[in-house]
Amino acid sequence: MQALLPVDHNDAVLLGRIETADGPTPVLLRDGAIEDMSAIAPTVADLLNGLAPGSMPPSGKTIGSIDALAFRGDWEGGMTPRLLSPVDLQCIKASGVTFxxxxxxxxxxxxxxxxxxxxxxxxxxxxxxxxxxxxxxxxxxxxxxxxxxxxxxxxxxxxxxxxxxGPDAEIFTKAPVLSTVGAGADIGVRADSEWNNPEPEVVIVCDAAGQARGATLGNDVNLRDIEGRSALLLGKAKDNNASCSIGPFIRLFDDRYTLDDLRSAVVTLEIEGADGFRLDGSSSMAMISRDPLDLVGQTIGKNHQFPDGFVLFLGTMFAPTDDRGTAGRGFTHQRGDIVRIATPRLGTLVNRVVTCEEAAPWTFGVSALMRNLARRGLLPA
Known part of the structure; x- marks a missing residue:
């Protein structure tokens, strides 16, 4: 687990979700301990919406030590408990061409x-x-x-x-609620795509009022050949099974990690292929053309509300173009690629690339979550 966490995780307040025997559970990593927050708020969305601006979550039930968790990707046998995407009921939005x-x-x-x-x-x-x-x-x-x-x-x-x-940013819906995958999960590209790549991004997390409450990392997996044929194919290029990963945790903003820290973050991308291919790159959020709060303001307002909050991908900073194999053919994923997206103070998001058909199907939706929370007695009246 240590390999996934921010370098200063002992000074960070990290919000996420794990899969327990009971079901998806919001947890807080704080002061070296893992706290079960489900008795305080059944979902991450509820927890963030219930927090007063500038305040920190109350203490949950300590269920273990951060040091006791050994991270393994699903392709390595997984970890127990399994790490999930740190968002649940929030809408998954994305801003395009911001770099x-x-x-x-x-x-x-x-x-x-x-x-x-x-x-x-x-x-x-x-x-x-x-x-x-x-x-x-x-x-x-x-x-x-x-x-x-x-x-x-x-x-x-x-x-x-x-x-x-131009004056208007591109803001689109990347994926349905509850469809994102977390660190350690497989990510999917369509088998009929011949030109695709990861899109490493910083993701800002907002509550229902549009207040920025924290940040995490994301991979907005992109099918370049499909979108390149027509911008009207954006949905087919962007929204597929396991095509959006977020994680590993949401770092809540506080006096030790602020929006200014996010604005200066340097994000690295590392791809390791089963064929021996390796790609390394990095880029700085300082190169973004629109301020994160401007993008937030163009997402929520009098024309659009998000009662459960939303997360916003801030745009890709790095488009890999290195040749992989034939000269002039550029980069595209191959099955089995390991993708690592990292920045020191948000941690590392790692996933393996498979086809959308091979990735675990998305079967746990909103109705399944509500039934699960009801069985556990976690839904307030």
Missing amino acids: AVSAIERVIEERARGDLIEADRIRADIAQRIGTDIRTVRPGSDEASRLKTLLIADGLWSQYLEVAI
């Missing part, structure tokens, strides 16, 4: 129409013609409007650039 690198890669996908070799040619052309201009432009500004005019004249404008530097 220059992802904006450019989306334009490449759109123009290549799923052709990896053509994508490599377009990437070189766009890098030469746009350069770093887009990285310094504040979305919605007069400068952004002028750049848009120039790119239109040059035949380089795209719907992806509209949300990258």
